[in-house]
Amino acid sequence: MTAPSPSVWLRPERPARDRRLSRRQIVGCAVAILDAEGGKGLSMRRIAAELGVTAGSLYWYVTTKDELLELALDEVLGEVLAEAGSGPRDGWREALAALAAGHRAMLLRHPWVLSDLAGRPNLGPNALALSEAGLAVLAGAGFAGADLDAALAAVNDHVLGAVAAETSWRAARTGEGTAEWAEETAAYMRRVARDHPLLGRRMAAAGDVDVERECERRFAFGLDCLLDGLAARRPGGA
Amino acid sequence: MTAPSPSVWLRPERPARDRRLSRRQIVGCAVAILDAEGGKGLSMRRIAAELGVTAGSLYWYVTTKDELLELALDEVLGEVLAEAGSGPRDGWREALAALAAGHRAMLLRHPWVLSDLAGRPNLGPNALALSEAGLAVLAGAGFAGADLDAALAAVNDHVLGAVAAETSWRAARTGEGTAEWAEETAAYMRRVARDHPLLGRRMAAAGDVDVERECERRFAFGLDCLLDGLAARRPGGA
């Protein structure tokens, strides 16, 4: 009759006695597999095998695979504040930019987070701490009320969207090398250039570019635009 | 020896003779299932059953489930330009905002796109047409070269990120009603408020708010910030 709790975070880990496993261990293993092989490589059976155990036993520690993903997500979210260092910065712009950069770096290390996170509410302790840090910076800058939420959301949105685009681009680049690829693509690209002149020019230009540097440039460009807009709306003025 | 083509779009549909199915039909069915039940509800066997056919026969039209998702993604991307109307707008800001609003509306209708799209390069005709439209607006506003790319990317990033956050919030709201939920959550929320004062205040305030309206407010807030920043960087000046 009673439905299960909607989130892992509302239900503490069970008390221990003579366990061979732990949530920490299972989550760590899951993150390692996700990093190495992406979401498609992760299965309960695979994790169990890696830990020298049967698949069924994992369900003693975790009620569902989905719940395990929630835990994995919060695990890597913890890296952002850990490495950014919570030391105070010169100004709110710099502090916010540092937070955003750390967030981006984490997402690039763990690209599976992007699809994992989509549509999933996120109440883990590390997610909360990260939000609090962002709110603290923006509150210090003078934002309050609904604008405080919206300002933080805008920055987070940019980070998320930018990394999503970035990983797509990177994915497109790999496997570009093969001869047959070039041949099959050439005709398609000619049609694209004919029907979409602006896009054609931009794609031609994209061929020569260093993806790494260009992604960073775009990230900074969008973030600067956003921060300019925030600065203009800052209650404190100037 | 020869690897399969990296994308559906580089390989045209096979010539027909006496088919009972078509790509259009299959993709349409897939989109309907995804809209109704999300990514977890979609299986090749399910689509086949819906079309009165065996699972294996789908592979005559589509080489892989992943490829089918690529097709589904471009299908719904087509809705954006179709409904936004390509009629010219008063200014570049309004035109860009209209495009972004249409994009957001489509993503809200088909939330599965967010996880589908993550990390997947996207060369479908509708994706290309949508990019061209965005580039045309920004080129008309005076942007060129790498800044043109970065400006469009910034707007798209905001749309993507904002809708991702929005769907998470909506998901968290559903199932909030149950009595046990309230009870279990209360204790956790008290701890959150204690450890994260700013966040605690914002969460308390979020309880009273109309999610629909607040999401639109945040979307507009972030977009306006961005457009302000773009305006300041516009080569044409003023």
Add this chain to the structure above:
DNA sequence: ACCTGAACACCGTTCAAGT
């Protein structure tokens, strides 16, 4: 309390064989 082993109800994909 914790784990095994086996089972249930699914998957995506392949491929002979039919028409």
Add this chain to the structure above:
DNA sequence: ACCTGAACACCGTTCAAGT
């Protein structure tokens, strides 16, 4: 050319039974 039917190698999850 197009589709069926059956198979292969997987899934997540449950649950009696062991220790």
